[in-house]
Amino acid sequence: MSVSFRFIHDDELFQKWYRNHRTNYDGVSCGESCKISNLCTMWFPSTDEVQECRDEFELPPESTGEPPDENGGASLSTSAITLISSIATLAYLLR
Numbered sequence: 001m002s003v004s005f006r007f008i009h010d011d012e013l014f015q016k017w018y019r020n021h022r023t024n025y026d027g028v029s030c031g032e033s034c035k036i037s038n039l040c041t042m043w044f045p046s047t048d049e050v051q052e053c054r055d056e057f058e059l060p061p062e063s064t065g066e067p068p069d070e071n072g073g074a075s076l077s078t079s080a081i082t083l084i085s086s087i088a089t090l091a092y093l094l095r
Contacts, residue, residue: 004042007035008084033059036084043088053087 007014018030018038030038040053 002042004039005088007039008088011035033057039084039088056083056087 003013003017007017014035015029018034019028022030022038036057037054037059040050044050044053
């Protein structure tokens with residue numbers, strides 16, 4: 001199973017990846033919309049599929065999800081985790 005699936009429940013691991021892969025800055029975090037946007041991009045190869053994934057969470061098309069969350073992390077709601085898990089499972093099965 002891909003490490004990206006672990007990111008759903010392991011925010012510390014996701015934030016470490018985000019700092020190292022996306023920003024190279026300590027102290028920068030990725031909020032809920034940023035995390036969802038990054039996960040959608042990891043799971044789907046085409047921009048249309050990424051946008052469909054983002055639409056499930058009602059993220060605006062122009063949103064990059066890059067601004068840090070004011071609380072310093074991405075604490076996903078239970079419904080967001082359930083939806084992400086479903087999308088991730090579907091993406092995994094369709095590959």
